[in-house]
Amino acid sequence: MLSSLKDFSFSKELKFLYLSFFLFAVAFGINLVIFPTNLRSHGVSPALIGFASAIETMGAIITSFFLAKFVNNLGIFKSLKITAIIYACLSLLLYFYLGYFYWLLTIFIIGCCWFVYVITRVSWLNILLTDEKRGIGIGIFSMIISLGVCTGPLIVKIFSATSFYSYLASGLLTILSMVSLTPLKDLKNPVINSQRISLGDFFKKNPQCFLARFFLDFQSFSLMTFSVIYGVSLGYTYESAGLFISAYYASGFFDLIAGIVSKKFKVQKLINFGFFGCIYCFLILLVYHNSYWFIILVYFLFGAFIAFIFVAVYKMMNEDYGKDQLVSAGATFQLIGTLGSICGSLTTGIIFQIFGPQGFPATIILGCTIYIAYLLFYEKKFNN
Numbered sequence: 001m002l003s004s005l006k007d008f009s010f011s012k013e014l015k016f017l018y019l020s021f022f023l024f025a026v027a028f029g030i031n032l033v034i035f036p037t038n039l040r041s042h043g044v045s046p047a048l049i050g051f052a053s054a055i056e057t058m059g060a061i062i063t064s065f066f067l068a069k070f071v072n073n074l075g076i077f078k079s080l081k082i083t084a085i086i087y088a089c090l091s092l093l094l095y096f097y098l099g100y101f102y103w104l105l106t107i108f109i110i111g112c113c114w115f116v117y118v119i120t121r122v123s124w125l126n127i128l129l130t131d132e133k134r135g136i137g138i139g140i141f142s143m144i145i146s147l148g149v150c151t152g153p154l155i156v157k158i159f160s161a162t163s164f165y166s167y168l169a170s171g172l173l174t175i176l177s178m179v180s181l182t183p184l185k186d187l188k189n190p191v192i193n194s195q196r197i198s199l200g201d202f203f204k205k206n207p208q209c210f211l212a213r214f215f216l217d218f219q220s221f222s223l224m225t226f227s228v229i230y231g232v233s234l235g236y237t238y239e240s241a242g243l244f245i246s247a248y249y250a251s252g253f254f255d256l257i258a259g260i261v262s263k264k265f266k267v268q269k270l271i272n273f274g275f276f277g278c279i280y281c282f283l284i285l286l287v288y289h290n291s292y293w294f295i296i297l298v299y300f301l302f303g304a305f306i307a308f309i310f311v312a313v314y315k316m317m318n319e320d321y322g323k324d325q326l327v328s329a330g331a332t333f334q335l336i337g338t339l340g341s342i343c344g345s346l347t348t349g350i351i352f353q354i355f356g357p358q359g360f361p362a363t364i365i366l367g368c369t370i371y372i373a374y375l376l377f378y379e380k381k382f383n384n
Contacts, residue, residue, distance in 0.1 A: 012183070013128055013184055014125070014128055014129070014137070016180055016181060016183050016184055017121060017124065017125050017128070017181070017184070018140065018141065018144050019177075019180045020121060020177045020178070020180045020181050021121065021125075021141060021144050021145055021148070021177075022144045022145075022147065022148045022177075023148070023173050023174075023176050023177035023180060024084075024117070024118075024148070024173065024174055024177035025144065025145045025146075025147070025148025025149045025151075025152070026148040026149070026151045026152050026155070026173050027088075027091070027152065027169075027170040027171075027173035027174045027177070028148070028149055028152065029148060029149035029150065029151060029152015029153055029155075029245065029246075029249070030152040030153070030155055030156055030166055030167075030169060030170040030173070031091060031152070031170055032149070032152065032153070032224050032225075032227075032228075032242075032245055033152065033153050033156045033161050033166075033228055033238070033239075033242035033245065034156060034161050034162075034166050034167060034170070035094065035107075036049050036225065036226075036228050036229060037161040037162065037228060037238045037242075038094065038095070038097055038162070039052060039097075039100075039103065040228075040229060040232070040238075041162060042097050044100060045353065046226070046229050046349050046352045046353055047349040047350055047352070047353040048100065048349075049225065049226075049229065049349065050225060050226070050345040050346050050348055050349020050350070050352075051345075051346065051349065052100075052103060052104060052107055053221070053225045053341070053342075053345040054341075054342045054345050054346050055104045055107055055108050055111070056107045056108065056110060056111035056114075057111055057221070057338045057339075057341045057342045057345070058108060058111065058342065059107075059108040059109060059110065059111025059112040059114075059115070060111045060112065060114060060115035060334065060335075060338045061335060061338050061339070061342075062112065063111075063112045063115040063116060064115060064119075064331045064332065064334060064335040064338070065196065067115065067116060067119060067120070067327065067331040068196060068327045068328045068331060070116065071116070071120055071327060072327075076120055076124060077181065077184070077185050079116055079120055080116075080117060080120055080121065080178060080181060081178055083112075083113040083114075083116040083117040084113075084117055084174055084175065084177065084178035085175070085178070086109065086113045087110055087113040087114060087117060087174055088170075088171040088172075088174035088175050089171065090106050090109055090110050090113070091110065091167065091170050091171050091174065092167050092168065092170070092171040093106065094106055094107070094110075094167065095164050095167040115334065115338075118334075119327075119330050119331055119334050120327070121181075122141075122330055123326045123327040123330040125137070125141060126318050126326045126330065127326055129318075134315055134318055134319075135259045135260070135262035135263050135311065135315050136256070136259040136260060136263070137259070138259055138311050138314045138315055138318075139255045139256040139257070139258055139259020139260065139262070139311050140255075140256060140259065141255075142252070142255030142256075142258075142259075142307060142310050142311055142314075143252040143253055143254075143255040143256045144252075145249075145252070145255075146249040146250070146251065146252025146255060146303065146307070147249070147252045148249075149245065149249040150245075150246045150247075150248075150249030150250045150252065151246075152170075152245075152246075153239075153242035153243055153245050153246045154243075154246060155169055156239060156242055157239045157242065157243065160239065161238040161239055161242065162238075196328055196331070196332070197321075197325070197328045197329050197331075197332045198332070199332060199335065199336065202329075202332050202333070202336065205320055206316065206317075206320055208268060208271065208316075208375070209313060209316045209317055209320065210336055211371055211374055211375075212271045212275075212309060212312075212313045212316075212371065213313050213317070213333060213336045213337050213340065214336050214337065214339060214340035214343075215275070215340060215367045215368065215370065215371040216306070216309050216310060216313060216337065216340065217336075217337035217338070217339075217340035217341045217344065218340040218341070218343055218344035218347075218367040219278060219306070219344065219364050219367050219368065220306060220344075221340070221341035221344045221345055222344035222345060222347070222348040222360070222363055222364060222367075223245075223248060223299075223302075223364070224245060225344075225345050225348065226345075226348050226349075226352060226360050227241060227242075227244040227245050227248070227299075227360075228241045228242055228244075228245075229241075229352070229360075230244070230352075230357050230360045231244055231295075233356065233357035234289065234295075234357055236292065240292070243296070244295060244296065244299050245299075247295075247296040247297075247299040247300045247303070248299040248300065248302060248303040248306075249303060250300055250303065251300050251301070251302075251303035251304040251306075251307060252303070252307070254303070254304040254307035254308070255307040255310065255311055257307070258270065258307045258308045258310070258311035258312065259311050261308075262311055262312055262315055267312035267313070267315050267316045267319075268312075268316075270308045270309070270311070270312035271308070271309050271312045271313055271316075272375060273305075273308055274305045274306060274307070274308035274309035274310075274312070275305075275309060275368050275371050275372055275375075276305075276368075276372070277301070277302075277304070277305030277308075278302060278305045278306065278309075278364065278368050279364075279365055279368035279369065279372070281298050281301050281302040281305065282298075282302070282361040282364040282365050282368075283361075283365060284298060285298045285361045286358060286361040286362060286365065289357075289361075317329060317330075317333050344363070344367065347363050347366070348360060348363040351363050
């Protein structure tokens with residue numbers, strides 16, 4: 001019993017990091033509702049909303065190529081401070097819609113800042129976690145993110161998706177997430193290997209990790225980008241549709257369960273279990289979507305299956321690389337996810353535009369199917 005409780009005992013530094021993750025996740029959850037709502041209210045089509053999301057992730061892709069050097073030169077804390085302030089200010093400015101091209105430019109810079117701010121803290125987390133607590137530590141991290149993003153749409157529900165106060169809340173929470181890291185300011189910066197890990201090298205080292213991360217973000221980013229539009233297309237309000245995202249993230253405690261389970265089961269099996277569960281969820285939603293609360297339930301279950309993929313694939317990546325490589329590996333790992341996000345948002349936008357709201361679950365099913373098809377091919381090849 002005591003040994004089990006020790007698994008949940010973490011250092012002061014980790015606790016402040018977890019607090020920072022939570023606050024920023026709330027801000028991110030707010031943005032998931034207010035950003036597409038702003039675009040849609042100004043007549044932007046679903047396909048162009050998907051393109052805007054792709055532009056945001058393009059910023060992340062470009063940043064991934066110099067993240068390790070950027071952090072190594074400025075130091076972790078200064079890098080976080082600069083990007084958090086820029087992210088908060090630009091998120092606030094997006095309230096004032098000045099045109100689609102202005103939006104694309106702003107969201108591109110936001111994507112750059114998001115990448116530095118998130119990946120640097122995640123890498124810091126992975127460096128501080130011991131191997132014995134890695135699974136549970138990642139599970140807690142994922143659960144905190146889920147709880148935060150789940151809370152975001154609830155705040156929007158209070159203020160309204162078109163209210164300036166929602167944008168203000170997002171900006172303030174981002175700044176607070178940075179302020180909460182102040183006690184870590186004087187910590188010695190960890191050793192960072194600035195040599196970049198290419199996509200090809202990452203794939204050769206672990207193809208399943210590569211593809212699982214790609215299609216994890218393919219699904220989750222499509223869901224985050226188009227859930228509000230999907231709900232509105234079914235006849236719900238922006239605020240009510242935003243609660244689909246809350247339902248998805250409300251399953252966050254499954255992240256902790258996945259972390260505990262990962263100590264006893266192979267991460268490969270947990271990833272496969274998650275993908276099969278995801279495809280079943282959206283097959284059901286494709287067939288039946290006439291009840292608001294049924295959709296809420298499906299989103300919740302989908303989030304539970306995603307939790308197993310998320311925790312397992314992160315643990316798999318961390319086990320493949322040394323601590324001095326985690327910033328570089330984390331950058332490439334996120335780049336893989338970012339590519340998945342771009343493909344997911346563009347694919348969903350196009351299919352949504354052609355087939356209407358049912359194009360959304362169809363795209364999720366497509367992503368899962370491709371992963372499972374490759375998995376069967378890869379395992380057959382490996383066994384032979």
